[in-house]
Amino acid sequence: MEALQRHIDQKTLSFHVPGHKGGQVWMDGVAGDFYKLLAYDQTEISGLDDFHSPEGCIEEAQQLLIDLYQTRKSYFLVNGSTVGNLAMILSVCEEGDLIFVQRNCHKSILNACKLAKVTPVFLEPEYDASFKVASGVSLDTVEQAYKQYDSVKAIVLTYPNYYGTVTDIEQVIKIAHENGSFVLVDEAHGPHFVLGEPFPNSSLQWGADLVVHSAHKMLPAMTMGSFLHVNSSRVSLEKLEFYLQALQSSSPSYPIMASLDVARAFLTGFSHEDVAFTLETKATLVERLQGKGLEVLLPDDPLKLLLRKQGYTGYELQSHLEAAGVYSELSDASQVLCTFPLLKAGSSDYIELAKRKIDGLILYEKPSACEVVDYTSFFKKISRLMISYKEQEKLPRVWVPLNEAVGEIAAETVIPYPPGIPLLIAGERIAFEQLATLTNLLAQHVHIQGGQQLNTKRIAVYRTAQA
Numbered sequence: 244m245e246a247l248q249r250h251i252d253q254k255t256l257s258f259h260v261p262g263h264k265g266g267q268v269w270m271d272g273v274a275g276d277f278y279k280l281l282a283y284d285q286t287e288i289s290g291l292d293d294f295h296s297p298e299g300c301i302e303e304a305q306q307l308l309i310d311l312y313q314t315r316k317s318y319f320l321v322n323g324s325t326v327g328n329l330a331m332i333l334s335v336c337e338e339g340d341l342i343f344v345q346r347n348c349h350k351s352i353l354n355a356c357k358l359a360k361v362t363p364v365f366l367e368p369e370y371d372a373s374f375k376v377a378s379g380v381s382l383d384t385v386e387q388a389y390k391q392y393d394s395v396k397a398i399v400l401t402y403p404n405y406y407g408t409v410t411d412i413e414q415v416i417k418i419a420h421e422n423g424s425f426v427l428v429d430e431a432h433g434p435h436f437v438l439g440e441p442f443p444n445s446s447l448q449w450g451a452d453l454v455v456h457s458a459h460k461m462l463p464a465m466t467m468g469s470f471l472h473v474n475s476s477r478v479s480l481e482k483l484e485f486y487l488q489a490l491q492s493s494s495p496s497y498p499i500m501a502s503l504d505v506a507r508a509f510l511t512g513f514s515h516e517d518v519a520f521t522l523e524t525k526a527t528l529v530e531r532l533q534g535k536g537l538e539v540l541l542p543d544d545p546l547k548l549l550l551r552k553q554g555y556t557g558y559e560l561q562s563h564l565e566a567a568g569v570y571s572e573l574s575d576a577s578q579v580l581c582t583f584p585l586l587k588a589g590s591s592d593y594i595e596l597a598k599r600k601i602d603g604l605i606l607y608e609k610p611s612a613c614e615v616v617d618y619t620s621f622f623k624k625i626s627r628l629m630i631s632y633k634e635q636e637k638l639p640r641v642w643v644p645l646n647e648a649v650g651e652i653a654a655e656t657v658i659p660y661p662p663g664i665p666l667l668i669a670g671e672r673i674a675f676e677q678l679a680t681l682t683n684l685l686a687q688h689v690h691i692q693g694g695q696q697l698n699t700k701r702i703a704v705y706r707t708a709q710a
Contacts, residue, residue, distance in 0.1 A: 259288055261286060263278075294319075294495040294500070295493070304504045311511050319470065321492065325354075329351060331427045332359050333486045340362065343392075343424070350692070362627070369410070373540070374540060378404055385419070406549065412449065427453045428455070431457035433446075434458050435585060453473060463509055519588075521585055567600055653671055653705075657694045
């Protein structure tokens with residue numbers, strides 16, 4: 244950040260890209276603050292280092308990141324945690340390798356599996372009845388999977404889940420290592436766990452080999468800013484760095500990189516006093532929310548809040564919150580998920596805004612609009628795709644009505660977004676419960692990625708002899 248600021252302060256003449264010349268090329272009607280931001284949008288010129296082969300200020304900043312997380316190597320990512328998930332799977336796996344994948348993973352994990360041409364074995368997570376969400380895989384499921392399969396190259400875990408709940412993965416990591424597997428963890432929502440109590444432990448502390456953090460999700464970094472940590476000598480840095488270069492832009496965003504450096508410095512300087520202030524401020528807002536008749540649930544991560552209101556679906560509640568100017572992270576059939584920031588002691592702008600907005604929230608008492616069906620897992624604890632990625636490339640697809648798709652093999656991946664966790668994965672057999680859930684989501688007008696003809700209540704399937 245300091246190197247970038249020094250360059251801006253010199254007020255140099257730009258005869259290089261980008262074309263806005265540090266915000267000096269204007270257009271009428273565009274807010275002046277936008278052009279102030281463009282001053283930070285520099286490129287790889289003298290004094291600002293080389294993102295893909297750092298030897299100066301970027302290398303220095305990444306070393307400070309290594310010092311904070313106590314890793315073998317840590318990297319800034321400018322293409323989000325998505326690129327971290329892609330790179331970590333591609334860097335340790337070869338075509339045909341068998342890997343265990345936690346079923347409630349982010350879509351980027353599945354994309355990585357497909358690109359790497361691996362054979363995924365899906366591990367069904369446990370269900371957390373209190374929060375009405377899937378959590379993590381149990382030790383028993385992992386042990387059974389290793390008894391069923393040999394030569395498992397890697398296990399891919401999601402920790403914590405999107406809602407901030409955690410499971411004890413220390414023993415899962417130990418079992419995986421005992422069986423010779425790499426442990427790859429999508430810890431997107433846990434970059435602040437390095438702070439220690441009262442936050443959960445990071446998987447880095449338990450020896451996970453590769454860990455991805457979304458700095459932009461829980462730290463004061465810009466969107467698309469993430470960290471990738473190497474925590475093991477088993478990982479080939481040469482192979483990993485090849486994929487990081489191949490998958491990320493050759494014109495990296497300096498504002499994103501600067502924000503990652505700022506987020507790292509923010510976290511490094513975050514004191515016990517700051518943690519206490521954050522929790523006290525959150526408690527104040529929780530009381531205010533409860534005063535509006537909301538039920539507030541507190542997951543394992545103190546920075547996550549779940550809001551419920553009798554008579555309201557999560558989607559309805561989210562709509563009422565937005566009408567009051569309160570925008571949440573996501574909603575589901577039962578609740579609304581909110582993420583709370585880390586706050587430095589004495590800061591007041593955020594809390595004062597939050598108080599004003601919550602005070603303006605209006606919620607009426609009303610009977611339940613619809614029955615929320617309790618979760619029933621429709622997946623086996625351990626499962627594989629019915630059709631491999633390679634076979635999928637050769638098969639034709641046909642579209643069938645949703646009410647005729649039970650038992651067919653999905654030819655497209657359907658993803659409610661957010662949170663980006665696939666409901667249907669191409670290559671797996673479609674269960675009745677999946678279609679019932681999908682129908683309910685469509686009725687609630689939930690945004691869905693994939694499903695090209697869902698607007699006509701049709702879904703793509705593979706027609707094979709065995710189907």
